[in-house]
Amino acid sequence: MLIDEEDTRPYECDGLTLLRQLPMVVVLPESEAQVIQVLKICHALNVPVVPRGAGTGLAGSALPHAGGVLLSLAKFNRILKIDPQARTATVQPGVPNLAISAAAAPYRLYYAPDPSSQIACTIGGNVAENSGGVHCLKYGLTLHNVLRVHGLTVAGESVEFGGTSLDAPGLDLLALVIGSEGMLAVTTEVTVRLVPNPQTACCIMASFADVEDAGRAVAALIAAGIIPAGLEMLDQAAARLVEPFANAGYDLDAAAILLCESDGTPEEVAEEITRMSEVLRAAHATRLQVSAHEAERQRFWAGRKNAFPAAGRAAPAYYCTDGTIPRKHLGAMLKSIQAMERQFGLRCPNVFHAGDGNLHPLILFDDCDPDSVARAEAFGAAILEASVRLGGTITGEHGVGVEKLDQMCSQFDRPTLDAFHAVKRAFDPPGLLNPGKVVPTLHRCAEYGRMRVHAGELKFPELPRF
Amino acid sequence: MEDALTSLADRVRAATAERTPLQIRAGGTKDFYGNTPRGEVLDPRVLQGILAYEPEELVITALAGTSLTEVEATLQAHGQMLAFEPPHFGSSATIGGCVAAGLAGPRRASSGYTYGSVRDFLLGARLLDGRGQLLSFGGTVIKNVAGYDVARVLAGSLGILGVIVDVSLKVLPRPVCEATLRFEMDEVTALSKLNSWGGEPLPISASAWSGGTLTLRLSGAAAAVRSARPRLGGEEIGSTDADAFWREVREHTAQFFAGSEPLWRLSLPSTAEPHGLSAEQLIEWGGALRWLRASLPATEIRGRAQRLGGHATLFRGGDRAQGVFTPLTPALAAIHQRLKAQFDPHGIFNPGRMFDVL
Numbered sequence: 021m022l023i024d025e026e027d028t029r030p031y032e033c034d035g036l037t038l039l040r041q042l043p044m045v046v047v048l049p050e051s052e053a054q055v056i057q058v059l060k061i062c063h064a065l066n067v068p069v070v071p072r073g074a075g076t077g078l079a080g081s082a083l084p085h086a087g088g089v090l091l092s093l094a095k096f097n098r099i100l101k102i103d104p105q106a107r108t109a110t111v112q113p114g115v116p117n118l119a120i121s122a123a124a125a126p127y128r129l130y131y132a133p134d135p136s137s138q139i140a141c142t143i144g145g146n147v148a149e150n151s152g153g154v155h156c157l158k159y160g161l162t163l164h165n166v167l168r169v170h171g172l173t174v175a176g177e178s179v180e181f182g183g184t185s186l187d188a189p190g191l192d193l194l195a196l197v198i199g200s201e202g203m204l205a206v207t208t209e210v211t212v213r214l215v216p217n218p219q220t221a222c223c224i225m226a227s228f229a230d231v232e233d234a235g236r237a238v239a240a241l242i243a244a245g246i247i248p249a250g251l252e253m254l255d256q257a258a259a260r261l262v263e264p265f266a267n268a269g270y271d272l273d274a275a276a277i278l279l280c281e282s283d284g285t286p287e288e289v290a291e292e293i294t295r296m297s298e299v300l301r302a303a304h305a306t307r308l309q310v311s312a313h314e315a316e317r318q319r320f321w322a323g324r325k326n327a328f329p330a331a332g333r334a335a336p337a338y339y340c341t342d343g344t345i346p347r348k349h350l351g352a353m354l355k356s357i358q359a360m361e362r363q364f365g366l367r368c369p370n371v372f373h374a375g376d377g378n379l380h381p382l383i384l385f386d387d388c389d390p391d392s393v394a395r396a397e398a399f400g401a402a403i404l405e406a407s408v409r410l411g412g413t414i415t416g417e418h419g420v421g422v423e424k425l426d427q428m429c430s431q432f433d434r435p436t437l438d439a440f441h442a443v444k445r446a447f448d449p450p451g452l453l454n455p456g457k458v459v460p461t462l463h464r465c466a467e468y469g470r471m472r473v474h475a476g477e478l479k480f481p482e483l484p485r486f
Numbered sequence: 487m488e489d490a491l492t493s494l495a496d497r498v499r500a501a502t503a504e505r506t507p508l509q510i511r512a513g514g515t516k517d518f519y520g521n522t523p524r525g526e527v528l529d530p531r532v533l534q535g536i537l538a539y540e541p542e543e544l545v546i547t548a549l550a551g552t553s554l555t556e557v558e559a560t561l562q563a564h565g566q567m568l569a570f571e572p573p574h575f576g577s578s579a580t581i582g583g584c585v586a587a588g589l590a591g592p593r594r595a596s597s598g599y600t601y602g603s604v605r606d607f608l609l610g611a612r613l614l615d616g617r618g619q620l621l622s623f624g625g626t627v628i629k630n631v632a633g634y635d636v637a638r639v640l641a642g643s644l645g646i647l648g649v650i651v652d653v654s655l656k657v658l659p660r661p662v663c664e665a666t667l668r669f670e671m672d673e674v675t676a677l678s679k680l681n682s683w684g685g686e687p688l689p690i691s692a693s694a695w696s697g698g699t700l701t702l703r704l705s706g707a708a709a710a711v712r713s714a715r716p717r718l719g720g721e722e723i724g725s726t727d728a729d730a731f732w733r734e735v736r737e738h739t740a741q742f743f744a745g746s747e748p749l750w751r752l753s754l755p756s757t758a759e760p761h762g763l764s765a766e767q768l769i770e771w772g773g774a775l776r777w778l779r780a781s782l783p784a785t786e787i788r789g790r791a792q793r794l795g796g797h798a799t800l801f802r803g804g805d806r807a808q809g810v811f812t813p814l815t816p817a818l819a820a821i822h823q824r825l826k827a828q829f830d831p832h833g834i835f836n837p838g839r840m841f842d843v844l
Contacts, residue, residue, distance in 0.1 A: 105681050106757040129685060150631045158599045161629065163638075164606050179817040185753040185796035186595065186774045187642070189812040190822055190840065192588070192605050195638035199631045216597075216687045243542040245565055245659035247599050285687065287709035344627045346543050376629045416629035424632070431632055435619040442828035443634045447821055459633065 022046040031072065031090050035137075036080040036423055038339070038393070043070065043084030050095045052172070052208050059176035059206065062089055068455050069174075071202040073114065073145030076137040078340060079421030081148065081201040081457055088455075093144050096208065099123050107214045108167060108184065113144025113207045117151075120212060129214035132159035135417070136325050144207045150199030152417035154250045154324070157375035158283075159215070161417070163198045170209035171197070174448040184211060196443065201419050202454040204447035218283035221249065222293050223317045226300045227274035227307040231255060234276035235351030237303035238374045241280065242347065244299045246292065250281035251375030252324050255354060258369035258382070259323070265330040268323025269316070271307055276354070278305075278374065279320055327371045327382065335367070335384035339396045341424075343407030344416035347377045356406055357381055364399040366392070378416035379407065405430055420458045428458070429465035437465070487549065490532040491620070494649060497528060499618035501834045508834050510645040512551055513578025516587045518802050520644050520839045521810055530582050530649060537652060538626070541566055545609060545626045547654040550582025557581050561657055569593060569600040569658045570607055571692075573736050582650045585611070588642020591736040592692035595756075595771035597684070598706065600658060600691060605641035610654040613640065613647065616830035626654045645836040646844050647829040661691070661705035663712075666728035667720035669700045673760050673769070676700045680772040681757050688714050694735050696742055696768040703732060735770070738802075742768045742777070748804030750778040750787055754796035761790050777801075788812055809842060819843070 022028050023045050032040040044067075049055045062069050068088030075082055084090045096112035099119065103109070104127035109120050117138040121130040134153035135141055141151065146162045147169055159165070168182040182194035197204050228234040234253055241248060254262070254277045259270040270277055280300065282292040297308055311317035331338040345353055354370060361368050367384045381403055385396035404414040404427040414420070414427040428437065440459040444451065460468075501508050507525030517523060531551035538547040541564040548557055554574055561567050571591030572584045590603040610624030613636075624630055624637035640650055671679070676695040683690060689706035702720065704711045715722070723731070734740035743749065752761065756773035765780035780787065784800065791798035797812040814822060819841075826833070826844045838844070 103757070104685060106755055107681075107685055127685065150635070152629050156629060160599075160602070160606070163635070164602055173817060173821075177817045179821070180815070183796065184755045186771060187588075187603065187753050189797050189799070190814050190818060191643055191647075191825065192639050192641060193818070193821060195605055195635050195641075199635050204634075216685055219687055239542040242544060245662070247659065284707070285710055285713050287713050288707045291707050291709045344629050346540075346627060348540070348543065373629070377627055378629045411625070412627050413625050413630040413632045415632050416627070417631060419631050420633070428632060433622065435615075436621045436623065436633075439615070439621050439623075439636065439829070440633050443636065443825065446824035446828050449824070 022048070031075070031084060031092070034072070034075040034080060034082040035078045036083070036421065038397070039080050039083055039422060041084045041086055043090035044087055046090045046092060048092045048095055055091070055172060055206060055208060056176040058089065058091060059172055059174065062452060063175050063450065066450065066452065068452050069206070070454050071148070071206050073142035073148070074116070074140050076141040077145060077149060077419060077421065079415065079419040079423040081419050081421035081454070083422050085455065091206065096144070100209070102127065104129060106184070108211050109214055110209065110211045111143055113147070113210060114142050117141050117143060117146055124214050128217045130217055131212050132165055132215050133162050136328065143210050143212065147198055147207050147210055148200065148202045149417065149419045152373065152376070152378065154252055154373060156373065157251060158247050158249045163195065165213050166194070166198060166210060167213055168211035169194060169197055169207050171205040171207045173205055174450060174453050179205060199419070201421065201458050203444055203458055204453065206453070219285050220289055221281060221283035221317060222289050223250070223279055223281040223311045223320045224293065224296055224300065225271070225309045225320055226278040226280060226305040227271040228276045228278070228304065229274065229306050231276045231354040232351030233304045234278055235347070235354070237278060237300055237305065238347050238350060240299050240303045241296065244295065246296060246299070248280050248296065248375055249283040250279065252279040253277065253350065253372040253374035254324065254327070255370040257367065258327055258371050261334050261369050262323045262327050262330040265333060266323040266326040268319050270323055274306065279324060324371060331369065331382040331384060335386070337385055337387035339383040339385060339400050340380055341400045341403055342378060342380055342416045342418040343404045343412060343414055344376065344378045345407050345410045345412035347374070349410045350374060350377065353379065353406065353410065357403060360399055360402055364395045366395055366399055368399065373416070376416060377412065379403070401427060422457055425460045425464060426468040428460050429468050434462065434465070487533060487535070491651065494528070494530070494532065495614055495618040495620070498614055498616065498649065498834070501526070502616050502618070502832050505832050506834060507837045510586070510649055510836055512580040512583050513576060515574060515576030515579045516583055519587060521842070522806050523836065523839060525834070525837060528649065531580065533651060536560060543626070544628070544657055545654055546657050547626060547652060548581050549652045550580060550650045552581045554579040554581050554584050565660050566657045567660045568607065568655060570602060570604050571736060572604065573738065575737065581653060585641050585653050586643060586645045586650060592694065592703070592732055592770060595774055596691040596705065597689060600705070603641070605638040607656045608638050608641050608653060609656055611637040611640050612651040614649040614651055616648065616832060616834060620651065624654065628656055644840045646826060646840050648835060663706065663708040664691070664725070664728070665704045665711050665715065666723050666731065667702045667704070667718060668723055669702070669720040670698060671700055672698060676769065677757070677760070677773045683718070684756065684772050688717065690772070692732060693772055694768060694770050701731060703728070742766065742779070745779070746803060747779040747781055748800060749802040750780060751799045751801040752776040752778060752791045752796060754791060754794050758794040758796065761794060763787065763790055784808060811840065814841070
């Protein structure tokens with residue numbers, strides 16, 4: 021247990037460093053029995069509990085509660101079982117995402133979801149956030165790859181969601197718990213599905229003279245019946261940002277680059293790369309470069325996966341959100357973000373999980389300048405509002421946390437937000453698990469509504485109002 | 487559509503006010519499934535039609551009362567499909583009933599991107615709750631973690647949380663190439679083979695073992711299917727016979743499903759050893775789904791399934807009075823009851839259909 025400020029200070033924020041809060045106390049239990057004890061004591065004393073994995077989350081889901089216990093599951097770091105025949109791994113929640121694939125590698129199996137932070141982020145955190153990655157379109161999210169979550173209720177009672185068969189009796193509560201940001205139960209054990217390593221993979225780097233052409237190429241690939249293993253877009257600003265850092269060999273003259281990957285048997289990949297190349301050419305790609313060998317493929321991806329650290333080098337700070345929109349609007353969205361760069365006076369390179377329509381604008385700002393911070397936050401919020409207007413969502417994979425509470429008011433109507441509160445009450449009647457996250461209160465939405473009207477930014481200004 | 491929705495909402499509010507149980511029932515093709523339905527029939531087929539379908543977005547949105555055949559035909563015309571290959575169990579099946587039942591067909595345990603059940607492909611849904619309020623969960627994009635994923639819980643919810651108004655489902659391109667292979671082998675060998683093949687990069691999209699014969703379907707790129715053939719062996723059967731075979735397995739019209747003996751559905755880890763119960767058996771999903779024809783006591787079948795790490799459902803026939811589903815643990819039952827009470831405070835929707843207390 022950590023109480024002194026110098027010990028609790030490292031836990032004051034997660035990957036969303038804009039928001040910081042010291043917890044009352046930090047606990048680092050080593051056994052499930054200890055977690056049960058912590059929960060029972062907190063339940064009896066009516067003290068909030070905030071679960072935390074590696075703290076890599078980008079939405080403030082693990083932001084401590086001033087009057088609460090920060091429950092770190094970092095010591096739950098054992099891989100309990102790899103079952104190659106059943107193709108499952110049973111692990112404790114503090115095991116890093118990539119460590120599961122490393123443990124499964126001798127059996128030529130791996131755990132598919134691969135968030136960019138996979139070296140550090142833990143499976144417990146992945147379950148809490150329903151984390152994605154660059155291969156979601158083909159291989160699914162955390163939700164599609166987790167069979168079973170063993171956890172504890174707010175009262176410290178043991179509970180099992182899902183199972184080692186493909187379904188379980190009753191309502192599919194596993195689907196609710198995954199992505200619930202630590203607000204419904206505390207995860208103490210996870211069974212994931214492992215899939216066979218593809219025999220080979222190959223990546224095309226396609227250049228486009230216009231971002232809207234690149235957006236249309238994404239739609240054209242899908243319309244041609246192709247499900248790429250990975251389909252990522254970088255705009256010119258992002259390519260220029262990462263190239264000196266990662267030496268990925270990107271075409272720096274292109275307005276946008278698509279990375280389009282195929283995996284499978286050698287024959288299958290050859291067939292698919294041919295089809296992809298035809299579609300990309302027809303969609304006005306100005307240049308295609310097919311990875312000639314594994315090292316080159318890895319290099320193409322290294323650039324994409326290093327976009328965040330590269331942004332960290334290019335400016336004092338960066339702010340990344342993850343709104344998701346229908347793919348057909350990708351090009352138009354990039355154009356809107358370019359206009360917003362002028363409006364807010366900040367640069368914003370873009371990397372997208374294009375196959376999923378999942379945006380990752382990297383707003384560069386100066387965290388020592390309060391005005392720059394305020395403009396960055398307003399810029400991020402404006403992109404999320406635009407995502408909702410285009411029929412998308414404010415968060416594709418990072419979660420709501422505290423960061424996007426206001427935008428939840430834009431995406432959902434009051435009865436639906438009330439239903440979310442009702443779900444929370446059904447799992448956690450006293451409301452002690454990670455309180456105040458994900459679902460805004462009625463009061464907060466009213467305040468947000470007023471603020472937006474005052475700023476002259478009415479939602480849907482084109483609609484008649486009476 | 488708005489008028490129909492308004493009248494449905496009025497009906498729900500009146501039922502809540504008068505505490506009148508409602509049985510949400512469209513085509514009635516799944517009346518046999520779950521505990522015995524009761525209550526006044528509320529037919530969601532007043533809500534019909536495909537609201538949105540853009541093939542390049544890989545998503546279709548349809549009102550709950552839309553015919554499942556119409557949805558599948560629309561997708562087929564654009565070379566796409568519902569990858570979970572749902573059973574219809576009759577020509578009047580609707581997309582709402584398909585989601586509420588949450589039943590998937592042979593492709594559910596496939597390798598690759600077509601893997602998954604109804605919930606895995608359900609992106610969003612609108613629901614009328616017990617107060618007659620219209621709630622909107624999820625959306626139409628494949629990555630969406632805003633708020634709790636309530637839409638997916640509706641898959642397999644048997645209508646106990648409310649009336650599904652519309653659903654948005656992720657759809658996928660139909661495989662370019664398919665082939666069906668047949669092998670003669672006993673149960674133990676089949677289970678062992680299926681699990682080993684599952685660990686290899688093979689394009690297996692369905693499996694069915696019964697009476698000493700294993701039938702295997704391959705789906706994917708032509709090159710993938712071609713290269714897997716020699717690796718697997720077996721004897722290929724013609725595509726017409728193959729399509730008929732998988733349709734009969736999916737729709738339970740195969741010979742195995744004929745007759746009046748109770749049909750049990752055992753959902754087990756794919757590696758579970760043979761259950762050893764004296765019963766005719768058909769195994770699907772690489773070993774993870776085992777259909778049994780047996781008149782044995784429910785306690786014996788359930789006990790065996792639980793010891794093997796899964797659960798057993800009395801799927802069709804037999805005596806439904808004692809509950810067809812495996813009872814929940816007390817911790818899960820408490821969450822179920824509170825969740826039901828939040829969405830349906832007076833318990834009007836499909837009472838008892840899933841569990842007696844819900």
